[in-house]
Amino acid sequence: MSDYSTADVTAWMLTAFAVNKRNGAELQLDCPECGHPSCYFNVKKQVGYCHSASCRETWPLDKLIDKVGYSPDHIGFTVTPVIDTVVSRPVALPKAAKPIERLDTAVDALAYRGVTWDHIQKFRIHQDDTRLYVPVYEGGVLVQYNSRRVRKENPPEDWFKAGEKPYRYASGHPITHYLLGFEECRLWGDIVLVENSFVSMWLRDIHATATFGSHLSDTVINKIVHSRINHVTFLWDQGTEYASQKAQRKLKELGVQSKVIHIKGQPDDYTKEELKELL
Numbered sequence: 452m453s454d455y456s457t458a459d460v461t462a463w464m465l466t467a468f469a470v471n472k473r474n475g476a477e478l479q480l481d482c483p484e485c486g487h488p489s490c491y492f493n494v495k496k497q498v499g500y501c502h503s504a505s506c507r508e509t510w511p512l513d514k515l516i517d518k519v520g521y522s523p524d525h526i527g528f529t530v531t532p533v534i535d536t537v538v539s540r541p542v543a544l545p546k547a548a549k550p551i552e553r554l555d556t557a558v559d560a561l562a563y564r565g566v567t568w569d570h571i572q573k574f575r576i577h578q579d580d581t582r583l584y585v586p587v588y589e590g591g592v593l594v595q596y597n598s599r600r601v602r603k604e605n606p607p608e609d610w611f612k613a614g615e616k617p618y619r620y621a622s623g624h625p626i627t628h629y630l631l632g633f634e635e636c637r638l639w640g641d642i643v644l645v646e647n648s649f650v651s652m653w654l655r656d657i658h659a660t661a662t663f664g665s666h667l668s669d670t671v672i673n674k675i676v677h678s679r680i681n682h683v684t685f686l687w688d689q690g691t692e693y694a695s696q697k698a699q700r701k702l703k704e705l706g707v708q709s710k711v712i713h714i715k716g717q718p719d720d721y722t723k724e725e726l727k728e729l730l
């Protein structure tokens with residue numbers, strides 16, 4: 452259990468998630484992982500559970516905090532729900548994080564994910580002793596970063612065998628407000644959405660960008676609607692059908708065409724040629 456009071460947790464839950472129903476200490480929300488509506492969180496026990504048969508994710512409070520990107524401490528800083536007035540506050544990478552250089556082992560490790568030296572420079576990927584950092588910029592300002600735990604004691608091909616909770620973001624800034632490299636993709640007619648940052652770099656030549664998980668927030672939908680993008684393809688991991696169909700409905704209401712590609716596993720289980728045939 453955390454030190455947060457039930458009232459703090461309740462207030463935070465209601466701000467951070469679209470809670471569909473409240474029944475005493477039980478909140479019913481769309482599962483942050485799969486989007487299924489039968490996900491229940493108990494604000495007294497501070498744990499939740501998704502009842503979708505294909506998901507069955509448990510949601511202790513700290514895992515939800517990881518997902519949202521800010522904790523109940525930051526509730527006062529929560530962005531207002533009026534989308535047009537969202538202000539991107541600047542973020543800093545941890546001080547120890549340095550740009551990856553040409554001869555670093557990180558270049559070899561990332562090559563196993565299909566990420567080239569050009570990608571590393573273009574996306575300004577950083578590293579420290581235990582993590583890789585993918586900065587997220589908007590309007591030339593660093594607004595978030597996605598950091599990935601890596602095992603540098605392993606050979607480069609095994610750096611990404613990092614076990615539990617490999618991702619971390621700057622707190623206080625919902626990662627779900629951003630798409631990776633949006634300043635470039637907002638000018639494209641079509642985009643392909645994938646969950647993972649490195650997968651999106653590997654597939655950048657087929658217009659992929661990363662959603663950092665299987666959720667398309669209203670903020671991101673608003674950005675898409677106000678861009679040149681008129682077609683969106685969902686290439687999310689297996690088990691995200693509810694989430695992608697829900698996002699697809701919202702896009703359709705706003706006049707953006709989309710297509711959902713259901714795959715087994717995740718995109719990097721396939722070759723790029725196989726994925727191109729599915730698009």
Ligand SMILES: [Zn+2]
Nearest residue numbers: 482485501506
């Ligand atoms: Zn679920």
